[in-house]
Amino acid sequence: TDTSKIYFTSLKDDTVAGDTNGDGAASLSNMTDWNGLTFQTSSVGNVSHTIIRYSGGFNGTDRAAVFNLGGNLLLDNITFSNNYQYDIYQNTGSSTISRSLFSTTTSSALWNTGTSTIDARLNWWGTNAGPVISDNVLFDPWLKRDPALPNPVIIVPGIIGSRLVDIDESEVWPNVPLMIFPGQDDFLNFLMLTVGGQLIENVSPSSIIKELGDNDFFTSLLITLETNGYVNEGDLFEYPYDWRLDIEATALNLKNKIDEIKLQTGAEEVDLIAHSMGGLLLKKYLKDYGGDSVDKFIDIGTPHTGSPKSFKALNYGDNFGFEKYGFDILNPIRTKEISQNMPAVYQLLPSSDYFDSETSYYVPDLTDGLNRFNFSQTKDYLRTEGRNSLLIDRADEFHQEIDSLNPADYGVETYNIVGCGTPTIGHFYILEDGEHPIYNIRYINGDGTVPLKSAEAIPALETYYVKNAQHAIMPSTSGVKELVTSILTSEEDFNIAPYSNLAMTANDCQIPNGKLVSFHSPIELHVYDPSGNHAGPDENGDIENEISGVVYEVIDDNKFAFLPDGVLYNIQGSATDVGTFDTRIQEIVNGEVSTTTIFADMPLTLNTQVNFDIDSNIPSQIYLDHDGDEV
Numbered sequence: 001t002d003t004s005k006i007y008f009t010s011l012k013d014d015t016v017a018g019d020t021n022g023d024g025a026a027s028l029s030n031m032t033d034w035n036g037l038t039f040q041t042s043s044v045g046n047v048s049h050t051i052i053r054y055s056g057g058f059n060g061t062d063r064a065a066v067f068n069l070g071g072n073l074l075l076d077n078i079t080f081s082n083n084y085q086y087d088i089y090q091n092t093g094s095s096t097i098s099r100s101l102f103s104t105t106t107s108s109a110l111w112n113t114g115t116s117t118i119d120a121r122l123n124w125w126g127t128n129a130g131p132v133i134s135d136n137v138l139f140d141p142w143l144k145r146d147p148a149l150p151n152p153v154i155i156v157p158g159i160i161g162s163r164l165v166d167i168d169e170s171e172v173w174p175n176v177p178l179m180i181f182p183g184q185d186d187f188l189n190f191l192m193l194t195v196g197g198q199l200i201e202n203v204s205p206s207s208i209i210k211e212l213g214d215n216d217f218f219t220s221l222l223i224t225l226e227t228n229g230y231v232n233e234g235d236l237f238e239y240p241y242d243w244r245l246d247i248e249a250t251a252l253n254l255k256n257k258i259d260e261i262k263l264q265t266g267a268e269e270v271d272l273i274a275h276s277m278g279g280l281l282l283k284k285y286l287k288d289y290g291g292d293s294v295d296k297f298i299d300i301g302t303p304h305t306g307s308p309k310s311f312k313a314l315n316y317g318d319n320f321g322f323e324k325y326g327f328d329i330l331n332p333i334r335t336k337e338i339s340q341n342m343p344a345v346y347q348l349l350p351s352s353d354y355f356d357s358e359t360s361y362y363v364p365d366l367t368d369g370l371n372r373f374n375f376s377q378t379k380d381y382l383r384t385e386g387r388n389s390l391l392i393d394r395a396d397e398f399h400q401e402i403d404s405l406n407p408a409d410y411g412v413e414t415y416n417i418v419g420c421g422t423p424t425i426g427h428f429y430i431l432e433d434g435e436h437p438i439y440n441i442r443y444i445n446g447d448g449t450v451p452l453k454s455a456e457a458i459p460a461l462e463t464y465y466v467k468n469a470q471h472a473i474m475p476s477t478s479g480v481k482e483l484v485t486s487i488l489t490s491e492e493d494f495n496i497a498p499y500s501n502l503a504m505t506a507n508d509c510q511i512p513n514g515k516l517v518s519f520h521s522p523i524e525l526h527v528y529d530p531s532g533n534h535a536g537p538d539e540n541g542d543i544e545n546e547i548s549g550v551v552y553e554v555i556d557d558n559k560f561a562f563l564p565d566g567v568l569y570n571i572q573g574s575a576t577d578v579g580t581f582d583t584r585i586q587e588i589v590n591g592e593v594s595t596t597t598i599f600a601d602m603p604l605t606l607n608t609q610v611n612f613d614i615d616s617n618i619p620s621q622i623y624l625d626h627d628g629d630e631v
Contacts, residue, residue, distance in 0.1 A: 001049055002077075008065075010034060010054035031084035032056040036064055039071030039093065048076040056084025062111065064089035075100060086111045090118060098122050099268070101147065102131065112136045122266055143266025144234075150489055151271045151295050152235040152261050153225065155218060155475075156254070157208045158276025158301075159344055162240035166190070167202040174209065188338050197246055197343040197391055205240035220476035221273075221484065228485050237261055243277065246343035247398065251284040258285075258293050269295040271488055275475050276301050276450070277348060279458075283402040291410025298484055300417045301474050303450040304457040305403060306350035308362050308425050313339055314346070314387055316555045319543055331542065332554060346391040350378075351399035354454060365430045406459045415462050415487050417480060418455035419447025419469025420509035423551045423562045426451055438520045439558045440584065445511050445591065447471040448551065452506060464496070465503040477501070512549070514564040515614060516586040516593075522577035523604060525559035527552070528570040535561060562588070565616055573610030580604060585618050 007016045010033035014020070021027065035057025039045045045068075055065035063085040066073075070093040078100040080087040085107045088095065096119040102109035103126030110133040112118050117136050124143040125131040131139050164173040178187045190201050210218045222236070230236040239257050241250045258270055270293060274282045279302025286294070303310075312318050317332030339345045350362060352375045361372035363381060373381055379396070383389050407414040424446025432438040445452040449471035456463065466480060474480055479499030486494040496502040503509055519525040526536035533546040536559075545552050551562040563569050575581075583599040597618050605626050612622040 004049075005079075006047075006050040008034075008037065008050065008052045008055070013054060029054045029082070031082055032058075032063065036066060036083075038067040038069060039073060041070030041093070043071035045071055045073040045075070047074070047078065050077070051079045051081070052087075053079075053081040053083060059089070062086065062089050064111070068093045068095055073097075080109070088118075090114055090116075092116070095119070099143075099147065100124070102126060108133050110134060110137050124266065141263070141266070144264065147266070149229075149235065151269050152237060152265050152267050153230060153271045153273060153488060154237045154239050154257065154261065155208060155221075156239045156241075156272055156274040156278035156281060157218070157243075158278050159243045159348065161209055161217070161275065161278070162205045162243055163207050163209055164191070164203050164242060165206045169206070171206070172201075172203060174212065176212065186334070188334050191244060192338050193244060193341040193343075195341055195388065195390070197341055197388075197394075199245075203242065205242050208238045208240045215473060216476040217473055218475055221481040224481040224485050225488070228489060235265060235267075239278075241281070243344055244342040246394070247277070247281050247284050247347055248288070250281055250344075251288055254281060254285050255289045262293060269293055271296040271298070273298045273475065273484060274300065274302065276303070276471065277344060278302070279304065280347065280402065283405050283407070283458075284398070286407060286410045286412065287402055287405055291407065291412040294407075294410070294412045296487065297407050297412050297414045298417065298487055299414060299458060299460070300480070300484075301419050301447050301450050301455055301469070301471050302416075302458070303348055303454045305354040305454045306399070307348055307450050307454060308350060308428065309449050310345055310348035311350070311363070311382075311428065312425060312553075312555065314349075314382070315385055341388055341391065343391050343394060346388065346395035347398050349382075349392075349395055350454075351375075351403055352396070353399065353403040353457065358453065359426075362427050363430070364427070367430055367433045403457070408459060414458065414460040415464070416456070416458055416460035417464045417466060417474070417483065418452060418506075419450065419466045419471060419474055420445055420452050420506045421468045421511060422446060422448040422470065423511045423514075424448055424451050425553065428555075436521055436557050438582070439555045440518065441516075441553060441555070441560055442593070443511060443516070443551065443562055443588070443591075445506070445509070447474065463504075465506050465509050467501045467503060467509045469501075511588075511591055512564040513589050514562055515618070516560060516562050516584075516588055517571060517614065518558060518560045518584045518586075519573055519581060519610075520558050520584065521581040521604070522557055522575065522579055523559075523581045523608070523610065524574045524576060525561060526572040526574070527561050527563065528572070529567055563614065568613060568615045571610070571612050571614060571622075573608075575604045575606055575608035578604055578606060583610075583622060585614070587618060 009016055010029040011021045012027045013029045033054045036055040052065045056063040059067055065083040066088045068090040073095040075097040076099055080102050087102050087109050090112045092114045094116050101124045109131050110118055112134050117138050120137055120139045124147055128144040130142050166172050172190045225236055272282055279299045317336030319332050355375045363373045363378055365371040379392050382392055423443035425441055426444030427442035429440040431440055447469040479502045483494055524537050528534055529547050535545040535547045535550045535552045538544050549564040553560040580601045581604055585597040586593045587595040599622055607627055609625040612619050
């Protein structure tokens with residue numbers, strides 16, 4: 001087997017079974033130390049997982065490690081080294097050799113003087129240039145890399161993680177120049193799909209998004225892998241895909257990519273690093289095509305049972321976290337419109353498995369009593385709100401297929417890397433309906449996008465926790481990229497001690513205590529820290545977030561800011577219409593609401609300004625200025 005090989009070697013080879021000739025280090029192994037293996041007429045040689053070295057026996061004409069003088073040879077996974085003249089000599093009979101390593105002969109690896117062609121395809125010849133052999137040997141295709149090297153690696157990004165281009169190769173996503181231009185992001189209409197989730201425009205993926213501005217999604221991970229010997233497009237590959245489409249279709253394309261890489265490299269298996277939705281994609285691949293081609297699955301921040309964040313995107317719109325990375329550029333209203341027929345967005349909704357004894361609901365309707373929607377009722381609510389009924393049902397079927405999947409059942413080693421300690425949307429509360437509905441939200445433990453419970457929901461050999469994680473940049477986070485490299489190169493016992501952000505349990509990785517401040521109805525919410533950093537709408541109405549630790553969300557006319565304790569924040573508001581508004585301040589301790597303070601039905605004019613400070617103490621009153629006289 002791979003882990004227990006057979007050795008044919010010199011008596012002087014003390015690296016196998018110790019000092020077998022009893023002379024200590026007095027004698028050293030050399031070519032021609034033994035006469036090799038000979039297969040006579042009508043013999044059968046079915047040999048695998050074997051090392052043959054220090055040979056070069058003499059048959060009266062030539063020297064070789066293996067002589068085929070009329071036998072029928074099937075050689076698989078053989079390593080030839082330090083043999084004299086030829087590794088294999090054949091004058092009659094037949095030979096089929098595969099997945100073997102030829103690298104150290106002094107003449108030719110194979111020498112065929114007979115009329116029967118030797119089949120020696122898919123072998124490693126010591127160089128990617130191919131073999132030095134005699135005629136009458138079928139050797140193409142050959143392995144382009146040493147099979148002793150780690151498997152080829154494929155990086156699979158998550159939703160919105162691949163660049164998309166049109167038929168003219170012009171970028172339609174992310175297209176930062178158009179995003180930055182003020183407006184309603186009409187250019188995103190090019191990404192809309194049919195009601196059935198099919199393409200309207202001719203769009204295709206081009207590459208994964210490695211970075212945007214100073215924000216590192218995959219660049220540092222790629223550099224770390226290359227520093228450790230991986231070669232871009234040699235054994236390190238990307239799998240960009242159209243992240244809007246049904247994951248079933250992208251799983252087929254992933255299969256084609258894996259098959260292509262196996263053919264290119266000669267590798268039997270690949271390792272995959274899957275981030276976010278990429279993990280769901282890989283599970284669907286395993287379900288549909290099996291695990292024979294996959295060795296290791298490194299899973300980073302995958303919403304295995306879905307994420308309420310997707311509910312927000314479909315029902316209220318979302319800027320997909322761009323405000324965290326210095327790009328206050330996406331209009332949530334537009335992203336809501338374009339996502340309505342994207343199958344993948346629905347496949348990120350919380351599945352039936354998300355609902356358990358810990359989470360029996362994530363959307364309670366409090367407008368008429370206490371209606372805590374179960375899974376079926378949540379689906380009905382989505383339909384009532386105008387979401388795509390076909391895609392809701394297809395997403396349910398998708399999760400029923402893969403939620404309980406265990407990669408180990410497919411022979412795949414799985415390592416799970418999850419984020420924790422970052423406030424992550426876990427519940428939406430419908431407090432009042434009508435023309436201007438009032439909502440509240442609850443944050444739970446996660447990476448800012450994926451709840452911890454969803455990220456943990458896959459059996460794995462090891463699960464690692466990334467403290468205070470930021471979902472989008474987890475693959476290149478310090479400690480994570482080193483951990484990933486260690487797993488891929490089979491480095492034993494990776495030491496997490498130098499990385500204070502890594503842990504083996506979530507025990508010390510909880511969301512911080514703080515305040516959830518929210519404004520309801522037509523008024524902007526602005527947050528400033530003592531250094532003047534800002535979270536809230538910019539002059540173009542796009543959301544920016546420059547304050548570390550602050551989480552900012554908008555749901556229609558409801559604005560929310562989670563403020564970790566330990567900082568004096570200045571809260572400001574600017575009216576956008578006349579009417580009234582509410583301010584709600586919730587104190588969060590150990591992940592639970594300990595107190596709620598509400599300032600209700602405060603009047604608004606077009607000139608109303610709000611200003612108050614908040615730290616560990618909740619203010620007993622807030623300041624309103626209706627006419628700009630600061631009184």
